[in-house]
Amino acid sequence: MLAVLALCAVQFVDVLGGTVVITALPTMLADLGASQSASSLVVTGYAMFFGGLLVLGARCGDRYGHRRVLLAGAVLFGLASPVAALSGDVSFVVAARCVQGAAAALSVPAALRLLTALPVDRRRSLAWWSASGAAAGASGLLLGGLVTQWASWRAIFWFTLVLAGLLVVAVRRAVPVDPGDHSPLDVLGAVLLTGAVMAWVVGAALLEFPRWRLAGLGLVAVGVLLVPVLVGLERRHRAPLLPGSAVRNRNLRAGAVGSFLNTATTTSAVTLVTLHLQGIDRVSAAAAGLLLLPFSLGVVAGAAVSGPFVRRPLVALAGGLALVAIGVLALVPLDGAAVAVPFCLALSGAGLGLSSVAANAIGTDVPSDLAGVAAGVLNTAAQVGTAI
Numbered sequence: 001m002l003a004v005l006a007l008c009a010v011q012f013v014d015v016l017g018g019t020v021v022i023t024a025l026p027t028m029l030a031d032l033g034a035s036q037s038a039s040s041l042v043v044t045g046y047a048m049f050f051g052g053l054l055v056l057g058a059r060c061g062d063r064y065g066h067r068r069v070l071l072a073g074a075v076l077f078g079l080a081s082p083v084a085a086l087s088g089d090v091s092f093v094v095a096a097r098c099v100q101g102a103a104a105a106l107s108v109p110a111a112l113r114l115l116t117a118l119p120v121d122r123r124r125s126l127a128w129w130s131a132s133g134a135a136a137g138a139s140g141l142l143l144g145g146l147v148t149q150w151a152s153w154r155a156i157f158w159f160t161l162v163l164a165g166l167l168v169v170a171v172r173r174a175v176p177v178d179p180g181d182h183s184p185l186d187v188l189g190a191v192l193l194t195g196a197v198m199a200w201v202v203g204a205a206l207l208e209f210p211r212w213r214l215a216g217l218g219l220v221a222v223g224v225l226l227v228p229v230l231v232g233l234e235r236r237h238r239a240p241l242l243p244g245s246a247v248r249n250r251n252l253r254a255g256a257v258g259s260f261l262n263t264a265t266t267t268s269a270v271t272l273v274t275l276h277l278q279g280i281d282r283v284s285a286a287a288a289g290l291l292l293l294p295f296s297l298g299v300v301a302g303a304a305v306s307g308p309f310v311r312r313p314l315v316a317l318a319g320g321l322a323l324v325a326i327g328v329l330a331l332v333p334l335d336g337a338a339v340a341v342p343f344c345l346a347l348s349g350a351g352l353g354l355s356s357v358a359a360n361a362i363g364t365d366v367p368s369d370l371a372g373v374a375a376g377v378l379n380t381a382a383q384v385g386t387a388i
C-alpha cells in the first residue's frame with residue numbers, strides 16, 4: 001500500500017506542477033511586466049515538453065529501470081523550481097516550466113508502469129492514480145490562488161521544490177528496484193516523435209496571434225509531415241520507440257483517444273474560466289481558486305465511484321465525456337457567471353474522474369511487453385490534449 005501511495009504521489013506532484021500556476025497567472029504576468037498572451041506560453045511550455053518527451057521517458061524506464069528514471073525526473077523537477085522562483089523575466093519562467101515538463105515526462109510513465117506491475121487490485125490502484133491527479137488539481141488551483149494572494153507567486157515554486165524532495169524520499173523508501181532490460185534506445189525516432197508533437201503544440205499556440213498565424217500553420221504542417229517519416233523509420237528499427245504491435249493495439253488506441261479528449265475538453269475550460277473570473281469579474285486569486293475547487297472535487301468523486309462502471313470501460317468513457325460536455329456547454333449561455341461556475345465545473349469534474357479511470361483501464365490493458373510504451377502513449381495523449 002505504501003508503494004501505491006508513493007507512486008500516486010508522483011502523479012500528484014506532476015499534475016500539481018501543471019495546475020498550480022493557473023490561478024497565479026494574472027498576478028505573475030503583471031509582476032513580470034508580461035502580456036496576458038504570455039499565459040499560453042507558461043501553460044503550454046510545461047505541457048509541450050511533458051507530452052513531447054513522454055514516450056522517450058517510458059522507453060528510458062524500460063532500458064535503465066523505471067524506479068531509477070522516476071527518481072532522476074523528480075530531482076530534475078526540483079532543481080528547475082528555484083529558477084522559476086528567482087526569475088525576473090517571463091522567459092525564464094517559461095524555460096523553467098519546460099524543464100519541469102521534461103522531468104515529469106521521465107517520472108510519470110515510470111510511475112504508472114510500476115503501479116500496474118504491483119501485486120494489488122488493478123482497478124483500485126488506477127482509481128487511486130486518477131484521484132491523486134484530481135487532488136493535485138484541487139490543491140493546485142486553490143493553493144496557487146491562496147499563496148499568490150497571501151504571499152507571492154514565487155512561493156509556489158519553492159513549495160514544488162520541497163514536494164520534489166519529499167517525493168524522492170518516499171519513492172526510495174517504498175518502491176522496489178526494478179532492473180532495466182538494457183534494450184537500445186531509438187534516439188532518432190525519439191527526436192522525430194518529439195519534434196512532431198512540439199511542432200503541433202507550438203504551431204497551435206502561434207495560431208492565436210495574427211502576425212504569427214502563417215508560421216503556426218507551417219509548424220503544424222511540419223508536424224504532420226514528420227509522421228510518415230517516423231513511421232518509415234520505426235518499421236526498420238530493431239527496437240522502435242513505438243512498436244507496430246502498440247500502434248495496432250485497439251485498447252491502447254482507444255485509451256489514448258480518451259486521454260486526449262479528457263484533457264483537451266477540460267484544461268481549456270478551466271484556464272479560460274480562471275482568466276475570466278479575475279480579469280472580467282475582478283475576483284481575487286484566492287476566491288477564483290475556491291470557485292474552481294468543485295471541479296477537482298468532482299474529479300475525485302467521479303474516480304471514487306468509477307469501480308462498478310469501469311467493468312464496461314468504453315461505456316464509462318463515453319458517459320464521462322458526456323458529463324464533461326454538458327458541464328462545459330452550460331457555461332456558454334451563463335456567460336461565465338461566477339455563481340454558476342462551481343456547479344458547471346463540478347459536473348464536468350465528475351465526468352472527467354469517471355472517464356480518466358476508464359481511459360487508463362482501457363489503455364493499460366495490453367501485453368506486458370507493451371506496458372511501458374502504453375504508459376508513455378497515454379500520458380502523451382493527455383499532455384497534447386492539455387496543450388492544444
